[in-house]
Amino acid sequence: MISRFKRFLIGRPMKSGELEGEKLSKLKALAVLSSDALSSVAYGTEQILLVLMAAGFAAVWYSIPISIAVLGLLFILILSYRQTIFAYPLGGGAYIVAKDNLGLSTGLLAGGSLLVDYILTVAVSSSAGTDAITSAFPSLHDHRVLIALTMIVFLTVMNLRGIGESASILAVPVYLFVVAIFVLILCGIIKVLTQGVHAHVPEIGSAVSNISLFLLLKAFSSGCSALTGVEAVSNAIPNFKKPAERNAAKTLIMMGSILGAMFIGISLLAYWYGIKPDAKETVVSQIADATFGRGILYYVIQGITALILFLAANTAYSAFPLLAYMLAKDKYMPHAFMVRGDRLGFSNGIIFLGVFSALLVILFHGNTENLIPLYAVGVFIPFTLSQLGMMIRWLKLRPSGWLVGFLINTIGMFTTLIITLIFISTKFGQIWMVFIFLPIVILGFFKIHQHYMNTADELRVNVQLDKPVAKGSTIVVPVAGVTRVVMQSLSYAKSLTDNVVAVYVGFDDEEIERMEKKWEEWNPGVRLIILRSSYRSIIRPLVRFIETVEWKNAETDHITVLIPQFITKHWWQNILHNQSSLLLRAYLINQKDVVIATVPYHLHR
Template identity: 80%
Template sequence: MMNKFKRLLIGRPMKSAEIEGEKLTKLKALAVLSSDALSSVAYGTEQILIVLMAAGFAAVWYSIPISIAVLGLLLILILSYRQTIFAYPTGGGAYIVAKTNLGEPVGLLAGGSLLVDYILTVAVSSSAGTDAITSAIPSLHDHRVLIALIMIVFLTVMNLRGVTESASVLAIPVYLFVIAIFVLILSGIIKFATGGVHAAAPALGTTVSNVSLFLLLKAFSSGCSALTGVEAVSNAIPNFKQPSERNAATTLIMMGTILGAMFIGISLLAYWYGIAPNPKETVVSQIANATFGRGTIYYIIQGITALILFLAANTAYSAFPLLAFMLAKDKFMPRMFMVRGDRLGFSNGIINLGVLSALLVILFQGNTENLIPMYALGVFIPFTLSQLGMMVRWVKLKPPGWRVKFIINTIGMLTTLTIALIFVFTKFTHIWMVFIFLPIVIYIFYQTQRHYHNTAEQLRIDVIRDKPIIKGNTIVVPIAGITQVVKQSIGYAKSVTDNVVAVYVGFNDEEIERMEKKWEEWDPGVRLIVLRSSYRSVLRPLMKFINTVEWKTSATDHITVLIPQFITKHWWQHILHNQTSLVLRAYLFNQKNVVISTFPFHLNK
């Protein structure tokens, strides 16, 4: 039943040889890996306007030079990550760059930040998509958390079905969104040019007395939230068809070009239309309403925008499992993140990402505004470390033309560092959890690696000198009476060794005497040890006896406790049996020199 349901959800298992068929073309990769960056067009301009409105509506004209500055940073990041793709074609992005050039601790800081950012990506994208829906249908506002959780479940299942299948499905809404935004921008420009808009937008260069440099930098840093997701392509190079690095570099440039054009277009329309941020209606919704009215085209744009905001989370579903794989390969995360699932994806990474992001949505009640500062800071830390790592690389290797590359990375590093610091100083109340969570994540990384190193040290053998130690075997069979399962358990034990003892725990003299008499009549050829329990506990006297046997015979024998256990016909019947055996097994797991074995007895009725 469960297996059929699993097949229905994620499809048939795939052979390892089919892995090449799961690689992405440029067009599919653009949809899967750029959905996060492209979707940020829906809220990047809005974040700038929210900050500027603190100085009054007259300050909104600053959104244009700020948007141009954001485009400049986008260009630097695209050029920088293009260099990273060719320098580190195995993927890993900021983690690999920082680890290789700046040292392991800095690499873990970059890797931990990216993991946190990918979790936040899913939470922010699902929350932002819900905001777009509730802007069009205000009656759904109270159900925004449920809507976001449903979408996270959908994306998790889609990605468990495999990279290629999810890319084929998700490519359609991504490209529809690009088309819809360009239609909106062109229609808006035409309407503005023909005098169809009568908004009292402040003129460029209007003097605003209470605008400070700090406010402008804060608005710039908020607008840079539109750049989140730019690094995903460099993290996921192994997902591309060959030549993977060349295809990844082309995809990155395509993404940057489309993102830049859409972002500046939305910013210009927002300024020309005199749009002010509204907590109950997004900026894109207001522009679409002003351009087309609340008709069919408006609802199509809002529907596609909501869909792409949801699907932006898919970028994280592509990048998080790969980064977790690399960290697990370096022994900083559990080995389960290295295992490919039935559909050749890293299923454990996908599932963990879905669960953690869902918890975050519940914790923040789907409030996008509270999540975006943490989201943006989480990506600008790796941005900065990646740029700094590439600077160190150019200085060390000095390849032809390295000075130009060094200057590009230096400008990018200083800019992203400034933005990260602005976030820290201006929105500390929103991002303080990052400074608690990141050290905890890095501590867990080191503890995980330490455990794996200690385990390897204890498991390592000298193949010349270390030979197996041959001992005898003493089998202890706990029994509760004389039954078919006891008969078969003792028969199995005697087939292994002659040193078999059955142990019975009695609570009163009458019970013990009756058991001894029946055992003598049955005479299975095995000695019966009867233990008295004055406090009606089976476990305590049994464990005391096992410990005594182990102490006396450990030098010559292995001690095996053979526990009879019922296997019921129906799953619900299991709770009616085996409670003592489960407790006994749980306790024995902590005994160093005791082997635990279970003898199953299948009930047919």
């Protein structure tokens, strides 16, 4: 039943040879890997306006020069990550760049930040998509956590079906969103040209008495939340069809061009319409309302915006498993993240991402405003480290024309560093947990690596000196009575060795006498050892006996504890059996150097 349900959810298993068919074309990759960056136009302008409103409505005109500055940084980041794609065509982005040029610890900081960022991407995207729905249907506002969790489950299942299938399905709403936003921008511009700018909008360049440089920098850093997801293409180069690096570079440029045009368009319309941020209605919703009214076009745009905000999380589902794979390959994450699932995706990474992002949504009650600062810091740390790493690479290699690349990365590094510092200084109350969580993640990386190294040292065989040693075998079979499952277990034990002993734990004289008599009548050809338990414990006497056998025979024999176990017909019947055997197995496997084997006996009723 479980197997059939799994097949229904994720489809048939795929052969390893089908992996090449799962690679992405440029158009599919643009939809899958750019959905995060493209969707951020739905809240990037809003984040700028939220900060500027602290200086009053007269300051909203600053949103235009700030938006232009954000576009400048986007241009630098696109050029920088294009260079990264050709320098590191195997993917990994900031993690590989930082590790290669700045050292292991810095690389792990970048990698850990990106992993956290991708978890936050899913949480932010699902929360932002929920906000778009509740803007159109305010009655659903109290159910936003449930809506966000439903979308996370949907995306997790879609990505478990494989990147090729999920890309084919999810590409449609992404391109619908791009078309819808450009239609909104075009119709909005036409309306402004025919009807004029909102009467109360302050002119660009008008004086604002209480504006400060710090406030403008804070607004700029908040607007840079629209740049999250730009690095995803450089992380996921192995997902592209060949030539992978060229296709990735072209996809990155397409994404940057579309993102820049949509972002400046939304910022201009917000300014011309005199839009003010509203806790219960997004800026895009207000622009669509002002352009089309609450008609069918408004609801189409809101629906598509909500959908793309949900689907923005798909960028993380594509990039997180690949980054986790690279860290696991370097032995800094569990090897389970290197395993491809039935549909050739890194299923463990996908499931891990879905579970932890869902926990974040529950923890923050689906509040996007609380999540975005964490999200932005998580991405700008890798941005800065990647730029710095590329600067050092240019200085080390100095290829032809290196000075231009070095200059681009230098400008990008200082800009992203300033943005990171602004976020830290202005939103420390919202992001302080990053400074606790990130060191824990990095410490976890080192602990995992140390464990794998220690394990390798202990398991390493000297092929010249270390040879298998032939030993005998002693098998101990714990029994609870004379039953068919005991008969089956003893039959199997005797097929392996003649040195078999059955052990029974009794609580009182009458019970022990009854067992001895029944065993003698049965006479299975195996010696029965009776252990008395004055404290009514089965585990302790058995463990002491096994320790004695182990001490006496460790040099000459392999000690095997053969545990009989019922396999019930229905899952709920398991709780009625096998508790003592489970406890005994758990203790022995963790404490003793003995072989533990289970002989199953299937019940048919």
